[in-house]
Amino acid sequence: MTLQDYHVTRSSNAARVAAILGAVALIILVAAPWWAGRADMRLMGELFLYLALASLWNLMAGYAGLVSVGQQAFVGFGGYMLFALTMFAGLHPIAAIVCAGVLGALVSIPVAVLIFRLRGAYFAIGTWVIAEVFRLGFAQISALGGGSGSSLPVAIVKSLASKRAMRESLSYWLALGAAVIVVTAVYLFLRSRKGLALTAIRDNELAAGSLGIDIWRTKFVVYVVTSALTAMIGALIFLQKLRISPDAAFSVNDWTAFVIFIVVIGGIGTIEGPIIGTLVFFALRETLADLGTIYLIVLGVVAIVMMLKAPKGIWGLIRRRYDLQLFPLGYRVIAPGKSDKS
Amino acid sequence: MPEPILQMHALDAHYGDFQALYGVDMEVSEGEVLAIIGSNGAGKTTLMRSITGLLSNEPSQITYHREDISSLRADEVAMRGLAMVPEGRQLFPSLSVRENLMIGAQVGRKGPWSLDAVYKLFPILDERKDQQSTSLSGGQQQMVAIGRALMANPDLILFDEISLGLAPIIIKDIYDALPGIIGEGMSAIIVEQDISKALSVSSRVYCLQEGRVSLEGASDTVSREDISRAYFGIE
Structure with a gap:
């Protein structure tokens, strides 16, 4: 067996099979309005939005090392921007979602400048404080319903589509589209030059800095982009809910604790992790929802056990056992005669 | 004497309350290879960290191409054409060989070095690139x-302890490659525990002892006695 018999590839059979299965699954999911019931579609739409939020948080915490517990600031901000821009500026809801993203990016810049002065646990607490400031701030705006919130006027809802079935399909497709766009964007970003720099920073911040990588700017870009996309997801979430209030919009439980749970369970620092984590989270939620508070206790216990027994999450376990990578980021050496076992 | 490209003037360095360098004066001329020797804890690595911006310094202690780089961040120093081969290699474990090399090109400076040139210098890396x-x-x-x-x-390229932890035959290979690197008109600082190796490739040598320069001279004229006195601090 000579060295020439070996070959190196980025792709693997598993990645090719995953790509084909993913495409088939995507077609089936796009067609959901023709085969799924109304409740199932709502559930799946919510699942896709959580997947998008988790992928974004994973990029920020798992790759850029920015462990924020305040992303609800941007979920809520996006939601409120949807309401404000459609109600007062007369924008079409879709245009309002895009504008919410742009405004989210603008707002995240001063926030980043402020909280990037903090490190580690202080950074985490700082982001939470900022989110609370957002919540209290929006509760003061009486035009948006103050502390009790407001509902999206019927005329705006109808401007999306006049028939209810069409509206529900549209908001389902928007959620699916958001998840696909976010996961694809994260994957393409990590394969790019900037992604290479981000991986280098994660591996060894000191060495990355002395090789000319501007660590502050790389993290800043990641923070602003994830915040903008999080604001757009927030707008989508409240387009589905049709009602917003400060407590719902800036809920640390709904938009950060559950998202962190998803990423940690699935596997932080991997693209596959949030996908698996989202499925596990929804499976637990749908089977345990009747148990009330016990459901939250079970979630907590699962999270603690995972962190102790498998800190790399479910995907970390699978990858260690089978050397799998469904979104090929790295390269692998294939020995001759040996079938590509992954 | 050619223009010095890097100058250190009364450089102090601290880790919290602990002072690691005391008033170090040093300069590197264009195209020169400088060796820095000294025992463990003499301040060699601290000096490297100060130059490359990993430790912050007081203003006007370090000038590079006549510009004060004392207070710049590490990435800003790197952008100005000062690169380090760090002690213990510090490679990025999740990246391939080729990707590690590409990270070096992030500063975007033009010059003779490219992936192909590096593979020509070390052909084994071409075979192992992925x-x-x-x-x-x-x-x-x-x-x-x-x-x-x-x-x-x-x-200017800084080599921090390049032979540390390597087999003698490998060290020889690496030192054999040095002329091909420095021949491109680059200046270099070599930090080395192996004194005879350091003297054989350099034109001038500095010895550090407990954070101070204890000897400075041309590599081919310093005597063994001078070095052992400067190295161990024995009178």
Whole structure:
């Protein structure tokens, strides 16, 4: 067996099979309005939005090392921007979602400048404080319903589509589209030059800095982009809910604790992790929802056990056992005669 | 004497309350190879960290191409053409050999060094380019670290303990490659525990002892006695 018999590839059979299965699954999911019931579609739409939020948080915490517990600031901000821009500026809801993203990016810049002065646990607490400031701030705006919130006027809802079935399909497709766009964007970003720099920073911040990588700017870009996309997801979430209030919009439980749970369970620092984590989270939620508070206790216990027994999450376990990578980021050496076992 | 490209003037360095360097004066001329020797804890690595911006310094202690770089961040120093081959290699474990080299090119400086030029210098890296960097042997990892620094096309390259932890035969290979690197008109600072190796490749030598310069001279004229006195501090 000579060295020439070996070959190196980025792709693997598993990645090719995953790509084909993913495409088939995507077609089936796009067609959901023709085969799924109304409740199932709502559930799946919510699942896709959580997947998008988790992928974004994973990029920020798992790759850029920015462990924020305040992303609800941007979920809520996006939601409120949807309401404000459609109600007062007369924008079409879709245009309002895009504008919410742009405004989210603008707002995240001063926030980043402020909280990037903090490190580690202080950074985490700082982001939470900022989110609370957002919540209290929006509760003061009486035009948006103050502390009790407001509902999206019927005329705006109808401007999306006049028939209810069409509206529900549209908001389902928007959620699916958001998840696909976010996961694809994260994957393409990590394969790019900037992604290479981000991986280098994660591996060894000191060495990355002395090789000319501007660590502050790389993290800043990641923070602003994830915040903008999080604001757009927030707008989508409240387009589905049709009602917003400060407590719902800036809920640390709904938009950060559950998202962190998803990423940690699935596997932080991997693209596959949030996908698996989202499925596990929804499976637990749908089977345990009747148990009330016990459901939250079970979630907590699962999270603690995972962190102790498998800190790399479910995907970390699978990858260690089978050397799998469904979104090929790295390269692998294939020995001759040996079938590509992954 | 050619223009000095790097100058240190009364450089102090601290780790919290602990002072590691005391008033170090040093300069490197264009195209010169400088050796820095000294025992463990003499301040050699601290000096490297100060120069490359990993430790922050007081203003006007370090000038590079007549510009004060004392208070710049590490990435700003790297952008100006100062690259380091760090002690212990410090490769990026999740990246392949080729990707590690590409990271070096992030500063975007023009010059003779490219992926092809590095592969020509170390042909083994071409064969291993798609492997994970940490799957390589120690010597090959050191070649990646050197190649990664060269990819930045620096004017001045710092080698921190390049022979540490490597087999003698590998050390010889790496030292044999040095003329090919420095021949491109680059200046270099070599930090080395192996005194005879350091003297054989350099034109001038500095010895550090407990954070102070204890000896300075031309590498071919300093005597063994001078060095052992400067190295151990025995009168």
